[in-house]
Amino acid sequence: MARYVAAVDQGTTSTRCVIFDESFSVVAMDQKEHRQIYPRPGWVEHDPLEIWERTRDVIRGALDRAGVPPREIAAVGVTNQRETTVIWDRRTGRPYGPAIVWQDTRTAELCEELARDGGPDRFRDRTGLPVATYFSGPKIRWMLDHVPGLREDAWRGNALFGTVDTWLIWWLTGGPDGGVHVTDVTNASRTLLMNLHTLDWDEELLQAIGVPRAMLPRIRPSSDPAFYGSTRPDGPFGAAIPVCGDLGDQQAALVGQTCLAPGESKNTYGTGCFLLLHTGNRPVPSRKGLLTTVAYRLGESPAAYALEGSVAVAGALVQWLRDNLGLIERSAEIETLARSVEDSGGIYFVPAFSGLFAPHWNSKARGLIIGLTRYITKGHLARAVLEATAYQTREVVEAMTEDAGVGPAELKVDGGMVRNELLMQFQADILGIPVVRPAFTETTSLGAAYAAGLAAGVWPEPEGLRRHWQEDRRWTPQWDHARRDAAYRGWLKAVGRAVDWLD
Numbered sequence: 001m002a003r004y005v006a007a008v009d010q011g012t013t014s015t016r017c018v019i020f021d022e023s024f025s026v027v028a029m030d031q032k033e034h035r036q037i038y039p040r041p042g043w044v045e046h047d048p049l050e051i052w053e054r055t056r057d058v059i060r061g062a063l064d065r066a067g068v069p070p071r072e073i074a075a076v077g078v079t080n081q082r083e084t085t086v087i088w089d090r091r092t093g094r095p096y097g098p099a100i101v102w103q104d105t106r107t108a109e110l111c112e113e114l115a116r117d118g119g120p121d122r123f124r125d126r127t128g129l130p131v132a133t134y135f136s137g138p139k140i141r142w143m144l145d146h147v148p149g150l151r152e153d154a155w156r157g158n159a160l161f162g163t164v165d166t167w168l169i170w171w172l173t174g175g176p177d178g179g180v181h182v183t184d185v186t187n188a189s190r191t192l193l194m195n196l197h198t199l200d201w202d203e204e205l206l207q208a209i210g211v212p213r214a215m216l217p218r219i220r221p222s223s224d225p226a227f228y229g230s231t232r233p234d235g236p237f238g239a240a241i242p243v244c245g246d247l248g249d250q251q252a253a254l255v256g257q258t259c260l261a262p263g264e265s266k267n268t269y270g271t272g273c274f275l276l277l278h279t280g281n282r283p284v285p286s287r288k289g290l291l292t293t294v295a296y297r298l299g300e301s302p303a304a305y306a307l308e309g310s311v312a313v314a315g316a317l318v319q320w321l322r323d324n325l326g327l328i329e330r331s332a333e334i335e336t337l338a339r340s341v342e343d344s345g346g347i348y349f350v351p352a353f354s355g356l357f358a359p360h361w362n363s364k365a366r367g368l369i370i371g372l373t374r375y376i377t378k379g380h381l382a383r384a385v386l387e388a389t390a391y392q393t394r395e396v397v398e399a400m401t402e403d404a405g406v407g408p409a410e411l412k413v414d415g416g417m418v419r420n421e422l423l424m425q426f427q428a429d430i431l432g433i434p435v436v437r438p439a440f441t442e443t444t445s446l447g448a449a450y451a452a453g454l455a456a457g458v459w460p461e462p463e464g465l466r467r468h469w470q471e472d473r474r475w476t477p478q479w480d481h482a483r484r485d486a487a488y489r490g491w492l493k494a495v496g497r498a499v500d501w502l503d
């Protein structure tokens, strides 16, 4: 009996393959970064073929390190950066252009046009989403409008659209030679093309945004006992293994944090920052600028839904400090630099590089640093960079508290930035609730592995996963009310200056 489950986690900055044993322990993992391409202000691209190559590398790397024969792997789960859009030729596997990444704002004008007729919330009832550059539908439309010949190929059924899960599953299961063209409900719920109630592509949405149905994948459950397909023995796994788990990475982290019941929530601090609250088996509309999204669908059981607060720039700002300003060499060094001063010296950094996502959805916002005096040093700047993530999280928590009618008693966290203890303490201070980090922080891979292992019968029930969750550290608020509110008021004032910066 096969005893292991592999997760392929394709994130914004890197790709990981993690191999778990039956007790959810990591047997081996490999990780590789890929290039971030910024051809113009506001544009962000990835090379889809580079992503597929990195995926093959890390699968082989993890298998080598694990020393596990491929036939011992019971199931493969895929999880991915969401919304990022790839379109390719089903006959050759050749992409029609670079992947348009979720942070890319080239569709701002198109979104404005779409919103002219009915406002930015015209599709909210059906999709749970505002019209915004973030989502895949406008990115598909942009490519159809700009790549010569693509529209004809799409109508003929030769051009396929996929988010990155779909792209990778297609290659893993055979590519041009019989690859399976599927996505799961969580990824589909980020396109502006899926109806949140029927969980199917919606003809009116397809017409409004101008996307031919022939290019869209089949929508499957996130954990699929019928399996999407099997890996090719001549591919990186070297054996035919069922691919039967697929979730967007933030939903996978929700599962990995064992938020499987209404009222449970987590916040993941990676390139961006994403707070998801499980709302049970019905979509809860947001009045406060959050997204209503699918949390997961396990087999044929009803879908679970979530409210989500998406923040576009969190760890990305640390990378910017590193790569564009050269103030640090490695991301982790920001903590030492920030600790060299007592506070931010009164400055705020609003990192509206992709406009502002939740709760503002303002694509005309641009980044700013405000409050500068001759006193300010790079230490203060480093603090303001970290604080920006915590303030944006507070905005999302406030919106969620109003939408859900009750705020979280504590915040479960994960993602690359939660190694930063200064940030975690500041987060607790600015929220006024404890922040809790689990011992196992690879929650995204764990969630994808769990979805696959559940479908393949490795883990028939969730109790083992729940028992696996253990608290590592907890930060409790040290600030009083007055200090917390004064600091947050300053943040809101700075945000007010950043919105609608572009004409």
Ligand SMILES: Nc1ncnc2c1ncn2[C@@H]1O[C@H](COP(=O)(O)OP(=O)(O)O)[C@@H](O)[C@H]1O
Residues within 6 Å of the ligand: 011, 012, 013, 014, 269, 270, 271, 272, 314, 315, 316, 317, 318, 319, 331, 332, 333, 334, 335, 415, 416, 417, 419, 420
């Ligand atoms: N010690 C740290 N302090 C602050 N930010 C960090 C630290 N370590 C990593 N990061 C940031 O976390 C992000 C990577 O986290 P990860 O969860 O791997 O992201 P993703 O899944 O989006 O690729 C990067 O943006 C990096 O700058």
Ligand SMILES: O=P(O)(O)OC[C@H](O)CO
Residues within 6 Å of the ligand: 010, 011, 012, 013, 080, 081, 082, 083, 102, 248, 249, 250, 270, 271, 272
């Ligand atoms: O890959 P991450 O962790 O940056 O997550 C990106 C989100 O899925 C975008 O919606």
